[in-house]
Amino acid sequence: MSDHGPQIVKASDEHAAEARLPSALTGTQHRAAGRAGLPHSHKFRAARLALAGLGLCALAAAAVIAASGRGSAQTGGTWSSWSPTDNGLQGAQEIADYLAPYYRASPAQQLAVVTAVNLNNGSNPLQVAVPASGASGSLVPLPASSTVVYNLCGVGSTNCSIAVGKPSPQRLLLLKREGLELALYTFKYISGISTVLAILPPGHTSQGCVGICAKPQEKTVTKPVNIALAFDRSELSPWLSHPLRSMLPEPLPPTVAQIQSSPEAELVSILTAHGLFSERLQQAQDGSTVIALSPMTPQ
Numbered sequence: 001m002s003d004h005g006p007q008i009v010k011a012s013d014e015h016a017a018e019a020r021l022p023s024a025l026t027g028t029q030h031r032a033a034g035r036a037g038l039p040h041s042h043k044f045r046a047a048r049l050a051l052a053g054l055g056l057c058a059l060a061a062a063a064v065i066a067a068s069g070r071g072s073a074q075t076g077g078t079w080s081s082w083s084p085t086d087n088g089l090q091g092a093q094e095i096a097d098y099l100a101p102y103y104r105a106s107p108a109q110q111l112a113v114v115t116a117v118n119l120n121n122g123s124n125p126l127q128v129a130v131p132a133s134g135a136s137g138s139l140v141p142l143p144a145s146s147t148v149v150y151n152l153c154g155v156g157s158t159n160c161s162i163a164v165g166k167p168s169p170q171r172l173l174l175l176k177r178e179g180l181e182l183a184l185y186t187f188k189y190i191s192g193i194s195t196v197l198a199i200l201p202p203g204h205t206s207q208g209c210v211g212i213c214a215k216p217q218e219k220t221v222t223k224p225v226n227i228a229l230a231f232d233r234s235e236l237s238p239w240l241s242h243p244l245r246s247m248l249p250e251p252l253p254p255t256v257a258q259i260q261s262s263p264e265a266e267l268v269s270i271l272t273a274h275g276l277f278s279e280r281l282q283q284a285q286d287g288s289t290v291i292a293l294s295p296m297t298p299q
Contacts, residue, residue: 008101009155011093011115080244083189092116092148095185103178103253105154105164111174112152112162112201114182119144125288128197130277131295139292146194148186149291152178154201162201165256174259175200176229176272181248183231188240197291198229199279228279228293229272236271273298 084094096114103111119126128147129139152175156163165171179198186196203225239247247264254262277293284290 009110009113010097010100011113078243079188079240080185084185087189087191089116089118089148091190092150092186095182095189096150099178099181099185103174104255105162105171109164110155111178112154114178115151115153117149117151119147119149127284127288127290128195128293129290130293139290141290142195146192147197148190148193148195149197149199150179150182151199152201160201161203167203168256170260171256172200172203173265173268174253174256177248177253177259177264177268179229180231180268180271181244181253184236184239184244184247187231187233187236194233196231197293198231199291200227200229202226226279227296228277228291230275230277230293 082098084091084098086094093116096116100112100114101110105111117126119128126149127141127144128149129141132138132140151160153160154162162171179200182198183196186193245251247267249263253259259265274295276296276298278296280292280294282290282292
């Protein structure tokens with residue numbers, strides 16, 4: 001890829017991400033994540049499966065879409081023309097700094113600064129937790145050694161929201177594409193990773209009148225919402241043995257206006273439909289910060 005906008009912002013020289021996350025989520029200290037074996041990994045299997053909706057039907061549909069209309073797409077050669085030079089957290093940050101400038105909110109402004117989160121920060125450890133199976137309401141932590149978290153923070157605002165343009169389904173789809181590409185590069189080049197989480201810039205939901213209302217338009221309520229997008233390696237592993245351009249054919253990502261009609265739009269929608277989670281920060285009993293995820297309906 002080549003630079004296609006005058007403003008390129010990297011996590012290393014942009015501190016906007018610090019506006020909405022604690023220090024454990026914003027640190028850019030480069031430490032390789034531990035890649036030791038996980039003797040209790042079976043305990044997290046159900047949680048990992050819940051993360052990304054690993055239905056065989058969805059994968060089959062995605063494969064059909066990817067295969068159709070791709071006659072001119074690259075089918076051989078290396079997976080990508082670029083790869084990170086390091087592994088672990090430092091390699092993940094290289095991926096973030098490489099991809100982020102090509103996703104644009106406008107021709108002059110980057111969509112978001114992307115920071116690879118240090119889950120192993122000694123002064124403020126961080127966990128990612130998903131709901132346990134069943135109706136217990138408890139949360140199951142994901143192992144930090146096999147999880148990469150990316151924080152996408154909009155440029156030009158005080159709360160990481162995107163300051164340029166207006167929220168729209170098209171912009172959300174472009175953010176999903178960015179999260180998917182981050183996950184693909186991570187699973188391909190960072191060893192030992194089973195889960196990738198992309199925390200998207202905050203948005204909002206609008207809800208009209210519920211129940212008996214004389215004038216529903218006067219009852220619309222807007223609420224802030226924090227969305228995270230989760231991917232499991234087993235969901236995306238079929239795409240790691242084929243060149244990236246067979247899945248995302250454009251050399252540069254489409255714009256917000258172009259994404260809906262792009263060749264990969266339907267594939268991106270399918271692969272991300274069941275990976276949306278509402279995200280909130282809470283404190284664990286041991287004092288660590290927890291990114292607690294709750295499944296959202298497909299959007």
